Amino acid sequence: MLFLVVALFLFGALIGTAAHLPVPVTVVAGIAIAAWLLIFLTRERRKAGSTTKGAGR
Template sequence: MVFLVAALLVMGVVLGTVAHTPLPVTLAGAAFIAIWLSLFTAREVRARGRRN
């Protein structure tokens, strides 16, 4: 999952989309997405445990 976030960030920099925003803003956005994905994964794992 962290690899996915890093890959998207690198792709954005290469394509120039993220290059127009300051680095701290980009890193804050990447951290937000990583936390969001982590919480979603934890919720799904917990829900799957209840179904089984």
């Protein structure tokens, strides 16, 4: 939970800084954040899928 709070804080700081950055830098940062979120999503889905398979037994 603390990790999410820190991530949201940093995301807010990036959004605030995006107003002062050139557009290409902002786009690259957005792509990097989206890739990180996609990797995080796939890891969490794998963990959830592997724990629920054995729960019914």
